[in-house]
Amino acid sequence: MKKTIFTLTIAALAAMTSCNNGGSQAGGAQLTDSVQAQQAAPETGATTAAAAPAAAAPTVKPTDLPTPITDFLKQHFPQATVSFVETDNEFGGVEYDVTLSDGTEVDFDKAGQWENVDCHAKAVPAALVPQAIATYVKTN
Incomplete structure (x- = not known):
């Protein structure tokens, strides 16, 4: 056995x-x-061609962004320029993931409205913070 x-x-x-x-x-x-x-390159999101996934999201030129997105970026991030734009074709439209020259990442929905702003270690523009959150942070 x-x-x-x-x-x-x-x-x-x-x-x-x-x-x-x-x-x-x-x-x-x-x-x-x-x-x-x-x-x-973990923070920049840069990858080499060998590392790029087979079904990478399409990119567009910064000049091809819809007007509501460019207006939003000029208003809230006037010092930064658009470095990289990635698109995601969803049902009924295109969503945009924009990376700015200062490292800020802004995600926009199909209607061109911002969904998420990631400023990393920098402050988020005060106009983008909901009033309830701003009040809570101020009092606590």
Whole structure:
């Protein structure tokens, strides 16, 4: 009985080891390159062509943004310029994810209204903070 268990254990270990050593090493190298590229630029979101996903979201030129979006950006972030725009085709329209030169990220819905503003370590413009939150922060 002990010999049977020992033999099955050795066979299982051999099978697992052979699974790790063979197969597609190119795919493993690609995964490693992708992970290294993401680790190299985690805050900027920049990736290399090898690390870019196969179905990457389409980008547009900053000059092709809808007027409500450009007006919003000029009003609330006058010192920053648009560095990168990524689009997401949703049912019934296009959503825009805009990255500014100062690192701020602003997400816009299909109607061109802002949904999310991420200023990272910088202050969010006061006009964008809901009054209830501003009051709470001021009193506490």
